[in-house]
Amino acid sequence: MILTSKFVNRERELNFLRDHYHSGKAELIVIYGRRRIGKTYLLRKFLEETNGIYLLAEENETNLEDFSLRLTDYFKDPFLKENPIRTWKAFFTYLAGKSNKRLVVVIDEVQYLVRAEKGFLSTLQKYWDLYLSSTKIMLILCGSLVSFMEGILSGKSPIYGRRTGTWKVEEMSFFDVLKFHPIDIETAIRIYSVFGGVPQYWADYDPGKDFWENVKDLVLSKGAKYYDEPKYLLKEELRDVSRYFSILRAIALGYSRFGQIADAARIETKSLGKYLNVLEEMGYVREEKPIVGRGKTLYRINDYFFNFWFRFVFPRRSEIEMGLDVIEEIKREFNDYLGPVFEEISRQFLIEMNKRKKLPFRFTKIGKWWYKREEIDLVALKEEEKKALFIEVKWKNLERKEAYRILKDLKRKAELTGLHDWNKRYGIIAKSIIEKEKLREKGFLAWDLKDFVGNQNG
Numbered sequence: 001m002i003l004t005s006k007f008v009n010r011e012r013e014l015n016f017l018r019d020h021y022h023s024g025k026a027e028l029i030v031i032y033g034r035r036r037i038g039k040t041y042l043l044r045k046f047l048e049e050t051n052g053i054y055l056l057a058e059e060n061e062t063n064l065e066d067f068s069l070r071l072t073d074y075f076k077d078p079f080l081k082e083n084p085i086r087t088w089k090a091f092f093t094y095l096a097g098k099s100n101k102r103l104v105v106v107i108d109e110v111q112y113l114v115r116a117e118k119g120f121l122s123t124l125q126k127y128w129d130l131y132l133s134s135t136k137i138m139l140i141l142c143g144s145l146v147s148f149m150e151g152i153l154s155g156k157s158p159i160y161g162r163r164t165g166t167w168k169v170e171e172m173s174f175f176d177v178l179k180f181h182p183i184d185i186e187t188a189i190r191i192y193s194v195f196g197g198v199p200q201y202w203a204d205y206d207p208g209k210d211f212w213e214n215v216k217d218l219v220l221s222k223g224a225k226y227y228d229e230p231k232y233l234l235k236e237e238l239r240d241v242s243r244y245f246s247i248l249r250a251i252a253l254g255y256s257r258f259g260q261i262a263d264a265a266r267i268e269t270k271s272l273g274k275y276l277n278v279l280e281e282m283g284y285v286r287e288e289k290p291i292v293g294r295g296k297t298l299y300r301i302n303d304y305f306f307n308f309w310f311r312f313v314f315p316r317r318s319e320i321e322m323g324l325d326v327i328e329e330i331k332r333e334f335n336d337y338l339g340p341v342f343e344e345i346s347r348q349f350l351i352e353m354n355k356r357k358k359l360p361f362r363f364t365k366i367g368k369w370w371y372k373r374e375e376i377d378l379v380a381l382k383e384e385e386k387k388a389l390f391i392e393v394k395w396k397n398l399e400r401k402e403a404y405r406i407l408k409d410l411k412r413k414a415e416l417t418g419l420h421d422w423n424k425r426y427g428i429i430a431k432s433i434i435e436k437e438k439l440r441e442k443g444f445l446a447w448d449l450k451d452f453v454g455n456q457n458g
């Protein structure tokens with residue numbers, strides 16, 4: 001099981017697994033996360049280090065048979081070859097017998113197993129308590145359906161209380177996905193705005209082709225690998241997707257308040273909460289609150305690929321089906337679409353700068369602020385010292401004059417946040433800023449894409 005292509009980041013995840021590996025005790029670990037996020041890739045890397053066993057569950061009834069064959073090969077066990085394992089009891093007992101020294105066993109796509117074999121988890125619980133818990137096994141259960149896996153982790157699950165560690169594999173940050181391809185930062189921002197930090201999409205991106213050509217080949221043509229992706233992902237977890245589709249579409253179009261979403265999606269407000277909860281549990285929608293003050297809760301799509309798809313692909317499916325080129329139309333709106341994406345990347349940039357102590361103070365909290373029609377893109381706070389950083393983010397090339405105008409308005413808005421006797425600093429992040437140094441000399445913070453490139457390298 002050798003990984004041939006490059007392995008990007010995932011250091012924290014690997015260290016988590018290594019720490020549990022070195023505990024010397026029986027470990028029952030649950031790993032989960034959205035499809036395409038790189039769970040299997042991570043586990044394969046870990047198995048390479050630890051020479052463990054990989055068992056892939058499938059949507060069929062022959063998992064036990066297949067696992068038995070895998071164990072026969074792995075242990076080169078002639079007895080098992082003659083007498084395949086026929087029950088989960090025998091499976092767990094066999095593993096217990098082999099775990100007098102550290103043995104890593106990964107069961108991937110565990111949701112298929114739990115669905116097909118109703119008693120799987122309770123049998124595991126029983127044999128965990130009876131035998132496995134006193135061996136040196138490291139059993140890793142991995143699954144993709146986030147809401148389903150969170151059910152496995154809940155108090156009602158048979159393995160509750162046995163689990164020794166859990167890790168939800170999340171999207172990679174912008175500065176990590178940059179490592180996939182040698183591309184310029186502006187193109188990387190565009191790719192991130194379509195594919196977010198999901199490694200499989202980045203691995204599929206062909207840097208030898210133009211950005212729009214890639215988007216067309218991967219998403220915007222009938223039969224493309226990800227043409228129907230959100231539909232497919234939602235259908236895996238939900239029975240009836242139509243209402244969820246309307247909600248996601250409304251949010252992707254920019255309706256972000258509860259009432260607005262209900263109107264745009266034509267769903268009664270009294271049932272909207274339930275649907276939003278499900279989408280939040282699945283990780284596709286998140287609630288946002290202002291960092292301070294009383295601004296209303298907003299709902300956002302938590303996954304850039306979904307965001308792009310529901311905004312640009314879903315409404316144009318019939319044109320795409322007919323083979324029409326929709327790219328020119330999308331291009332016209334694309335700059336507006338990039339604005340909020342650049343805000344998110346700027347947030348990640350500030351988090352990196354904060355880690356490296358390159359800011360006037362170390363903030364403990366970062367977010368946005370809004371109240372009624374006023375909004376500040378990024379606010380970072382160090383509450384115990386009453387220090388605040390206010391940042392405006394612009395996806396454009398700024399002249400010095402315009403930068404001053406923006407900063408002046410930013411100061412005005414900062415007064416509305418209620419942080420009266422706080423020590424305040426102001427700054428700006430833009431695509432490019434002419435005479436950035438002059439702003440800095442005047443005590444403002446100012447960064448543009450050139451600084452992002454520096455951040456990537458060092």
Ligand SMILES: Nc1ncnc2c1ncn2[C@@H]1O[C@H](COP(=O)(O)OP(=O)(O)OP(=O)(O)O)[C@@H](O)[C@H]1O
Nearest residue numbers: 006007008035036037038039040041144199200203
């Ligand atoms: N850390 C990484 N470095 C480089 N490429 C990665 C990394 N993680 C994932 N990939 C790429 O993404 C692809 C998909 O990853 P993987 O199969 O591990 O996802 P998954 O979370 O198991 O998805 P699914 O649940 O859909 O099976 C990999 O084949 C690889 O090309």
